[in-house]
Amino acid sequence: MSTAAKRSTVVNEGIRLAVFETGNPDGETIVLVHGWPDTHELWSHIVPKLAETFRVITYDSRGAGESTVPQERAAYRLSNLASDFYAVADAVSPDHPVHVLAHDWGAVEVWEAAAQPQAVDRIASYTSISGPNLDHLGRWSRSRLTKPTWTGLKQVFAQTRASWYTVTFHIPGLSTWRIKRQFAKGWPAFLQEFSNVDPALVTQNPTLWSDATHGTNLYRANLIPRLTNPRERYVDIPVQLIVNTEDVAVRPYHYDDTSKWVKHLTRNDIPAGHWSPISHANEIAELTKKYIASLS
Structure with a gap:
């Protein structure tokens, strides 16, 4: 088993994606996809728990970490992000399908990939x-x-209230001000306040400010088109939802209709x-391993 990550580069659509490989070279391949405003380092507590069983691949998404940072908003569309995912998967495991674990915007982009025919x-x-x-989410709200019903309206209102910050992310000056305000005390302090994460578990990425500001293009390129004109997106691959019941940004009940599509x-x-x-790395790793084992 390898404990030191081997770095490589995958090029897709002119974007250079920084890819990191560790773990069991003889194990099945699992690709871990981070969200906003993280890098592959989000998984630093989980990778060691998967490495004995799996060949573990992480990568920095476009706009983050060591990968290319596009300036134009259109480069952050879900179709481009899904294309990046498949480029990484094809490069690291061309002959076998990969397992995937994804969080936040990483999960959003893999949902896009999962609904495509090649999935x-x-x-x-x-x-x-x-x-x-x-x-x-758009279909659930609609x-x-x-x-x-009273319950349904309360749920939509609660999710809208939880997501109100995304409105500010659509306004360049206001989004910069909000990010500065949120992260003023540092990333560990923000995660402790927002998500009850022990600051001792958090390492602030040196590219955090750039990742956060450029990453607002994820919101601008995708939220309004997808939520106002949601497509029918059926998924035929096995999916596990790990639902954080105390998540103040993504409320758990909006997954109640997911079985209609998956x-x-x-x-x-x-x-x-x-x-x-970060806060529940043991639980995430164990649920992931048990779920994959159950599919054998």
Whole structure:
């Protein structure tokens, strides 16, 4: 088993993606995909727990860490991000499908990839944490507004209130001010306040400010188109939802309709906040290993 990560570069659409490999070279391949404003280092507590069993691949998404940072908003569309994922998967495991574990915007982009036709041949399983399929979210909201009940309206309002910060991310000057304000005390302090993460577990990435500001393009390029015009997106690969019941950004009940869209769905709720890959690394790793083992 390798403990030191081997770095390589995968080029897709002119974007250079920094890819890191460690773990058991004879194990099945699992690809870990981070969200905003993280890098592959998000998984630093989970990788060692998977490395004995799996060949573990992490990478910095476009706009983050050591990967290329596009300036134009259009480069951050879900279709581009899904294309990046498949480019990495094809480079590291061209002959076998990969398992996937993804968080936040990483989960959103893998949902996009999972609904594409090639998913059944390239993705062996997908474990999603705190990142919805935006089309499913749009359909969920629409269904509760067109046939309103008191509970449904309360849920939509609660999710809207939880996501209000995304409105500020659509306004360049305001988004910069908000990020500065949120991170003024440092990333560890923010995660402690927002997600009840022990600051001792957090290492602040040196590219955090750039990643956070450029990463707002994820919101600008995707939220309004997908939520206002949601597509029918069916997923035929095995999917595990790890739902953080204390997540203040992604409320757990919006996953209640996911089984309408996903043929093979497993759901596990854990009492965690948004950044559970840091605060609940043991639980995430164990649920992922058990789920993949159950598919054998």
